[in-house]
Amino acid sequence: MTELERKRDRAPVPAQWDYAPAPEARDLVQLRERYGHFVGGEWLEPKETYATIDPSTEEPLAEVGQATNEEVDLAVRAARDAFTNGWSDISPAERAKYPFGIARILQERSREFAVLESLNGGKPIRESRDVDLPLSAAHFFYYAGWADKLEYAFPNRKPRPVGVAGQIVPWNFPLLMLSWKIAPALAAGNTVVLKPAETTPLSALLFCDVVRQAELPPGVVNIVTGDGRTGAGLVKHEGVDKIAFTGSTEVGKAIHRELAGTGKRLTLELGGKAANVIFDDAALDQAVEGIVNGIYFNQGHVCCAGSRLLVQESISEPLIGKLKRRLETLRVGDPLDKNTDVGAINSRQQLDKIKELVASGEEEGAEIYQPPCRLPEKGYWFAPTVFTNVAQSYRIAQEEIFGPVLSVLTFRTPDEAVEKANNTPYGLSAGVWTEKGSRILAMAQRLRAGVVWANTYNRFDPASPFGGYKESGYGREGGRHGLEPYLEFE
Amino acid sequence: MSRLPVRKTYKLYIGGEFPRSESGRVYEAQGANVARASRKDLRDAVRAARGAFPKWAALTAYNRGQVVYRIAEMLEARRGEFADLCSGPQEVERSIDRLVWYAGWADKLAQVLGSSNPVAGPYFNFTVPEPTGVVGILMPEEPVLAGLVSRLAPAIVGGNTAVAVVSEESPLAAVELAEVLASSDVPGGVVNLLTGRREELAPVLAGHMDVNALDLAGADGEVEELERLAADNVKRVVRGAADEQSPWEVAAFLELKTVWHPIGV
Numbered sequence: 059m060t061e062l063e064r065k066r067d068r069a070p071v072p073a074q075w076d077y078a079p080a081p082e083a084r085d086l087v088q089l090r091e092r093y094g095h096f097v098g099g100e101w102l103e104p105k106e107t108y109a110t111i112d113p114s115t116e117e118p119l120a121e122v123g124q125a126t127n128e129e130v131d132l133a134v135r136a137a138r139d140a141f142t143n144g145w146s147d148i149s150p151a152e153r154a155k156y157p158f159g160i161a162r163i164l165q166e167r168s169r170e171f172a173v174l175e176s177l178n179g180g181k182p183i184r185e186s187r188d189v190d191l192p193l194s195a196a197h198f199f200y201y202a203g204w205a206d207k208l209e210y211a212f213p214n215r216k217p218r219p220v221g222v223a224g225q226i227v228p229w230n231f232p233l234l235m236l237s238w239k240i241a242p243a244l245a246a247g248n249t250v251v252l253k254p255a256e257t258t259p260l261s262a263l264l265f266c267d268v269v270r271q272a273e274l275p276p277g278v279v280n281i282v283t284g285d286g287r288t289g290a291g292l293v294k295h296e297g298v299d300k301i302a303f304t305g306s307t308e309v310g311k312a313i314h315r316e317l318a319g320t321g322k323r324l325t326l327e328l329g330g331k332a333a334n335v336i337f338d339d340a341a342l343d344q345a346v347e348g349i350v351n352g353i354y355f356n357q358g359h360v361c362c363a364g365s366r367l368l369v370q371e372s373i374s375e376p377l378i379g380k381l382k383r384r385l386e387t388l389r390v391g392d393p394l395d396k397n398t399d400v401g402a403i404n405s406r407q408q409l410d411k412i413k414e415l416v417a418s419g420e421e422e423g424a425e426i427y428q429p430p431c432r433l434p435e436k437g438y439w440f441a442p443t444v445f446t447n448v449a450q451s452y453r454i455a456q457e458e459i460f461g462p463v464l465s466v467l468t469f470r471t472p473d474e475a476v477e478k479a480n481n482t483p484y485g486l487s488a489g490v491w492t493e494k495g496s497r498i499l500a501m502a503q504r505l506r507a508g509v510v511w512a513n514t515y516n517r518f519d520p521a522s523p524f525g526g527y528k529e530s531g532y533g534r535e536g537g538r539h540g541l542e543p544y545l546e547f548e
Numbered sequence: 549m550s551r552l553p554v555r556k557t558y559k560l561y562i563g564g565e566f567p568r569s570e571s572g573r574v575y576e577a578q579g580a581n582v583a584r585a586s587r588k589d590l591r592d593a594v595r596a597a598r599g600a601f602p603k604w605a606a607l608t609a610y611n612r613g614q615v616v617y618r619i620a621e622m623l624e625a626r627r628g629e630f631a632d633l634c635s636g637p638q639e640v641e642r643s644i645d646r647l648v649w650y651a652g653w654a655d656k657l658a659q660v661l662g663s664s665n666p667v668a669g670p671y672f673n674f675t676v677p678e679p680t681g682v683v684g685i686l687m688p689e690e691p692v693l694a695g696l697v698s699r700l701a702p703a704i705v706g707g708n709t710a711v712a713v714v715s716e717e718s719p720l721a722a723v724e725l726a727e728v729l730a731s732s733d734v735p736g737g738v739v740n741l742l743t744g745r746r747e748e749l750a751p752v753l754a755g756h757m758d759v760n761a762l763d764l765a766g767a768d769g770e771v772e773e774l775e776r777l778a779a780d781n782v783k784r785v786v787r788g789a790a791d792e793q794s795p796w797e798v799a800a801f802l803e804l805k806t807v808w809h810p811i812g813v
Binding site: 196215307310311312314315317318319326328483498502507508509510511512513514517519521522523524525527528529530531532534537538539547 | 663665666667668669671673675680681771772773774775776778779780781782784796803804805806807808809810
């Protein structure tokens with residue numbers, strides 16, 4: 059450590075930073091009181107509805123449909139009809155223009171979507187504006203270009219669409235996950251029935267207006283909303299040729315069981331408990347930023363979150379010190395405030411789960427740290443949390459918390475780091491921080507995970523395949539590889 | 549006076565060794581007493597396969613290709629013997645040639661299946677295929693030899709290790725193949741072959757929590773139950789082709805790993 063760094067490290071951090079509020083304009087979003095299901099290009103009046111809320115205030119935003127099996131059936135029929143009557147006959151070059159158009163419209167209406175995403179999901183506007191929306195548009199643009207080039211992606215395999223894809227997406231990146239699902243499906247020539255998450259249906263419902271503007275033929279994209287019952291109805295429907303699911307490992311396993319013996323295609327993108335491994339030669343300040351981005355990005359509601367920090371013992375103390383000081387500067391609060399770093403927890407149910415696991419961490423003997431921060435009274439909130447003194451066997455080191463909670467473990471040798479990092483049933487992602495190039499490559503090889511971020515974390519791109527090893531699921535989204543789940547071959 | 553030929557004892561192939569079933573059981577097939585593997589034998593085989601996995605996966609692709617090629621060499625030397633155990637010389641030749649074909653794939657998989665990804669930012673980003681781990685295989689009943697080779701070669705050439713439950717009716721080719729593997733340069737534990745009752749072994753293999761992929765090439769009727777059991781640890785379920793060769797048969801047993809690194813001075 060240089061003299062300058064030592065001084066900086068001792069510099070006091072103000073107990074409370076003051077920021078003037080910088081709210082994003084909420085009136086960009088015009089919500090309807092009630093939404094139906096989007097089936098065959100038209101709104102289907104729902105039989106049952108429920109209220110979807112703003113998790114930062116618990117105030118209702120709109121009534122949305124709870125799709126019954128009959129409504130799911132109508133959506134699947136509309137998708138089948140669109141697939142057989144027209145969509146699969148459109149020339150690939152013409153087909154490409156639709157997702158290209160969607161990408162452009164998403165760019166044009168980007169701020170509106172960003173505000174809605176923060177309203178309904180609780181994530182900071184900075185993230186929905188700078189991450190979710192640009193990536194959603196990019197995803198459609200990337201896959202649009204593949205539509206008329208499939209035979210180059212899969213030479214000698216005569217690719218053809220699977221048919222009707224049933225897609226179920228989670229609440230952590232509602233529009234982005236919709237884009238990850240719909241863009242490759244359309245590029246490959248399929249039609250889709252997509253179910254957004256129970257708590258975050260609004261951006262998918264607004265997306266129906268993009269579908270209208272893009273002049274997509276009716277029935278190519280159908281959206282049904284509802285809870286797990288609607289998802290189960292979609293999974294079980296005989297008219298669906300392929301299921302793509304992103305969500306919890308528990309539900310993923312249930313879907314795998316449900317589809318056993320049916321021959322229906324399935325891809326799963328499930329949970330994770332990623333290790334973020336920091337070696338003693340890492341650039342510590344950069345690593346601290348990477349750790350923060352790894353676990354506090356999107357309130358930790360990220361399947362690939364770096365939720366287990368593995369620090370080399372010799373630097374554990376200074377690193378944890380820096381991390382704690384950095385945490386004090388995180389601004390927790392109003393998702394629509396442009397200064398906010400950590401927004402609201404997505405739902406009461408999720409908040410309860412986080413609280414329960416955090417309590418177990420304290421009970422099992424880990425040491426908890428939370429920076430001083432004022433949490434709003436209404437809504438669902440949880441302060442950024444670091445656990446030190448964590449043993450491998452603790453639940454907070456084994457189970458996915460899906461919240462802003464970091465568990466710190468230490469290691470001495472690279473072998474021990476690999477052993478600990480891989481010691482989980484999951485295998486979605488991992489991070490490694492070191493200035494030594496050969497060590498990066500050695501670690502990248504030995505970490506059993508589908509995505510390895512070296513000297514960075516939580517980066518995403520439509521050209522970059524994403525997906526897990528082991529119980530984190532199978533199949534890839536992104537890149538050329540992300541087309542494969544939506545194609546049949548000879 | 550005519551000479552009485554020496555009979556061969558047909559045993560299991562686990563961890564590079566030829567044990568009898570720990571249960572002491574045999575059953576009669578193709579005129580021989582064949583070991584009837586137990587659940588414990590299967591679990592031992594998975595342990596052997598898991599133990600062999602890190603080293604086998606870490607071999608250079610060139611090296612792994614040579615090992616698979618060596619199997620072809622050893623099989624070539626025993627053509628006559630195998631011809632009597634399967635449909636005939638043509639099937640043996642097809643099997644040998646298939647091993648050579650797959651051997652050549654070892655150091656091309658990453659180039660054909662992997663990619664360098666042009667992400668929109670200052671990052672170097674690439675995707676490489678990696679073995680999924682331990683592969684459980686239900687071998688097809690037919691073709692007797694080519695079926696074994698068609699399922700084993702794509703599993704191991706990509707760096708996986710395998711535990712296979714072989715044909716119940718015609719297990720002798722598999723036991724003979726085990727001898728070929730043992731005399732090739734295939735490290736012990738990379739391939740484990742179990743003879744016995746399919747009904748007894750298949751569910752244990754499908755439900756085993758340390759098996760990463762399940763090849764149902766030889767499953768018959770019990771697919772639904774086996775797939776359901778495979779969900780317990782999110783196994784990759786593969787419906788392998790009994791007598792075909794394709795790099796996609798290899799790809800089915802591979803994971804894709806994507807690595808990011810910033811570009812900067």
